[in-house]
Amino acid sequence: MPLAAVRLFEAATREGVVLIPYRMDRNPRLRHLRIVIDESNQVVLKTPPRVSDRQAIRFLNENADWVMQRLQQRPSTPSLLDYLRSSQRLSLAGRWRPITFYFRARRPSFDLDDPEEVALFLDTQRDRELQLRWLLIEIAKRTLPQRVEYFSRRHRLKAHGVGVRDQRSRWGSCSETGGLSLNWRLILLPPRLQDHIILHELAHLQHFDHSRAFYKLLNQLDPHSAKHSEELTDWSYRVMGLARNLLQVAS
Secondary structure, X not given: OOOOOEEEEEEEEOOEEEEEEEEEEEOOOOOOOEEEEOOOOOEEEEXXXXXXXXXXXXXXXXXXXXXXXHHHHOOOOOOHHHHHHHHOEEEEOOEEEEEEEEEEOOOOEEEOOXXXXXXXXXXXXXOHHHHHHHHHHHHXXXXXXXXXXXXXXXXXXXXXXXXXXXXXXXOEEEOOXXXXXXXXXXXXXXXXXXXXXXXXXXXXXXXXXXXXHHHHHHHHHOOOHHHHHHHHHHHHHHHOOOOOOOOOOOO
16 A cells, blocks of 8 residues: 655644644544654554544644644654664574674675674765665565574464565564565564564464454464563664665665
8 A cells, every 4th residue: 555645734833833744544443533653753644534634634733732742852863874883783583693884985785694793884985874774675685584484484374475675664564465574674673572573474374363363373472472562662763763765775
């Protein structure tokens, strides 16, 4: 499903009239209007089908002060390079692996052969953010399907293909045909949370819903599922907005 277009509306706040960008998300399962500030610090107006655009905008305007307060409370998203320099690690194959940066006048690349290091080679003549995003996506494409395969064999839950994408707000999804789609930012999460998301999507291969049967299976696969789900909220705010709106760099 295509992403909703970003719109603008004039909000009358205590600080005066402000232009606020937002996305409209119509959800047939909702009964009431909701305003959400997502992980990338964007305003999402969630509306039931029966509510008109005019009613939804009026609701958004009535809560404009709350929206502005929440937006101002959120810390600014760091650059991907600053984040990686601070964390200095990636989550691969169930454990943290330290990162080492190498700068040279050659095309960007990476090396995973050393089990004690992830080597990231950056071209000094190119945009570092674009290079890093491309490198991390390529690393995720190589390592996440392997982790899925590990759990598939362990729990006898066979996925029909694994894709790695730049999803806006989801960590993963499972199609009706059994294909998994994973967010490349999973390699920035702690290994236990990366595994939790993979197990969550694998559980959907047997239960394509969020029924009691689904959660029973998930708790069998991940006995600390509830705790991991709570941890994930905080980590989503940290990393989901990283490298947002960057164009893919050519390989």
